[in-house]
Amino acid sequence: MRLGQNFLIDERVASRQVKYANLKKDDVILEIGAGYGILTKKMAKIAKVIAIEIDERFIESLEKIPNVDVIHADALKIDFNELDFNKIVSNLPYQISSPITFKILESEFELAILMYQKEFAARLTARPGSKDYSRLTVMAHYKADFELLEEVPPEAFRPIPKVASCIVKVKPIGRRFDVDEKIFERVTKAIFMHRRKKIKNALALEGMPSHVPYGDYRAEQLSPEQIAYIAKFVSEHGLV
Template sequence: MFKPKKKLGQCFLIDKNFVNKAVESANLTKDDIVLEIGLGKGILTEELAKNAKKVYVIEIDKNLKIFEDKLKEKYDNIEVIWGDAVKVDLNKLDFNKVVANLPYQISSPITFKLIKKGFDLAVLMYQYEFAKRMVAKEGTKDYGRLSVAVQARADVEIVAKVPPTAFSPRPKVYSAIVKIKPNRNKYHIENEDFFDDFLRAIFQHRNKSVRKALIDSSKELNYSKDEMKKILEEFSNTNLDIKNLINEKVFKLSVEDIVKLSNEFYRFLQNRDRL
C-alpha cells in the first residue's frame, strides 16, 4: 500500500470532476505533447494520455512506479522521467502544453522555469492563496512581485476553486486550477534579469514610493543608498512621466507602468555607465 510523503508535498487529486475540468481547460488535441509534473496515482496522467499525442511526466518518487506500470499496460504514449522537476532540463523535452497538480512548495520556481522555457498553454493546480496573488490587480492587497512577474509574461486566470476534499490526503487549504497563456508580445521587457531584480527591489517595500523603495533596496541593483539617491535624482529629471511614476506607491502601479519604468531605468543606467 503506497503512503503519500508529506515532505514531497504529495496530495493526490482524486476528484474526477476537477481532473476533467483541468483537461478540458487545456483544449487538448491529438497533436499536443503535454508535460505533467507529479505522477500521483496516474488519474490525471490517464486522461492526458487519452486526449494528447504524447505525455511526459516528471516524478521524483520512484515508489510511484507501480502506477506508471499500470498506465503503461494500457497506453503507449506516456514517458516518465524520474527526477526533480526543478532540476530537470526542460529544453530536452519537446512539449507545447503543461497540465499538472503541482507540489505547492515548488510552485514559484517551476512556474518561472516553465515560462522561461516557453509553451502554448498551461493548466496548473496551485494553493488558492498563491493563485490569488498570481492574478491580483494593482491597488489590491494580494498584488505583489509574483503578480507582476507572471502577468508581464503571461495572461493568467483562475478556472476553478478546488476544495480539500478533492485530494488524498486532504490539504488544509483550498486549491485553484489556473490557466496560463504566455503573452510575449504584450509587453517588451528590455532585460529579463534586470526586470526581476527591479521587482525584487521595489516590492520589498510595496507601500512606499518607488523612489524610497529603490533607495532602501539599492543593494538589489548593486548600488549604495547614496549612489541610488543621486541616480534617481538624475533619472526623475528625464521627463515628467518618469517623475510621476517613481513618486507613486509601488502597489498602485500597473504591470504596464512597472515594465515601462524598469525598461526606462535599465536604459538610463546603461547610458549612464557608458559616460
C-alpha cells in the same frame, strides 16, 4: 505524506482540467507531479503524456499507462527545453509553486492548465491595489497571461489539505515589455521589498537612482506596465 504533496483523487476535477486544455491527439502534454495518475490516465487516452514524478512509489503504476513516458526525477532539475511538448497540464506540488512556475515560463509551450494553492493563484492573478498584488504578480505578468478558472475544495485531494486550490490557465506571450528582464526584475524586487515606501525611496535604498517616473507612488499602486516603464527609464539612462 511523503515529499509534502497532496494528490488529486477527484475524477470530475481531472476531467475538467482535460477539457480546459482542449487536448488534441497530436498534442504532447507535460505533466509535473503525476502522483496516482488520475489526470495522467485521462490525458493519455487523447494524446501522448510526458509524466515527471519524483516519488518512487508511483513510478511502476505510471509506467503501465499506455501512451505515457515516465521520467523519475525532480522536475526542478530537468531542462524542459530538452523535452518535446506543447502543453502543460499539472497538479503542481505546492511547495515548489514559485520556482516551478518560473521554470515553466522559461520553456516553450502553447498553453498550461495548472493547479495551485488558492493563495498562490490569487497572487498570480491579482490586480494592482489589491492585497494579493506582489512581486510574483508582476514578474509572472512579464511572460504570460494568467486566468483563474475555478476553485477546487480540499476534499478533492488526499491527504486533505487545510486550504482550497485553484485551476489556473497560463498563456505565454513571449516578452511583454521592451525592457531588459534582469533590470525589470531588479527594479520590481526593490520596490516590493520596500512596498510601504515611495518608489524613489525604495530604489535609493537598493542603490538605484530616485529621479524616476512615478517616484512618488508606491509599488502596489503601479501596474506591471508602469513598473516596466520605470525599468526602461533606468536602463536607457544608464542608471544601473
